[in-house]
Amino acid sequence: MKNNRLKIILITTLFLLLIPLIAMQFTAEVNWGPLDFVVAAILLFSTGLIIDLVLRKIKNGTYRIAIIIALLVLLLLIWAELAVGVFGTSLGGN
Numbered sequence: 430m431k432n433n434r435l436k437i438i439l440i441t442t443l444f445l446l447l448i449p450l451i452a453m454q455f456t457a458e459v460n461w462g463p464l465d466f467v468v469a470a471i472l473l474f475s476t477g478l479i480i481d482l483v484l485r486k487i488k489n490g491t492y493r494i495a496i497i498i499a500l501l502v503l504l505l506l507i508w509a510e511l512a513v514g515v516f517g518t519s520l521g522g523n
């Protein structure tokens with residue numbers, strides 16, 4: 430059972446990474462390098478694993494939803510910072 434959940438998370442991560450890979454073939458607006466794909470894969474896969482952990486361990490539905498929403502917001506904030514430097518840290522993109 431555990432292997433099936435990991436496979437689903439991995440397949441979902443790979444599917445999401447196909448979106449920018451395909452977009453790069455049609456437009457110059459999407460310009461990802463290998464490191465961008467590695468960082469995105471780590472972010473997406475780790476978020477999927479943590480959400481799976483929350484779904485298995487937290488029994489209260491309200492807490493479950495709140496934690497998952499907080500995790501997704503955190504993912505989006507980190508993604509935005511790495512992409513365009515929303516918060517002005519040294520990690521931000523150009």
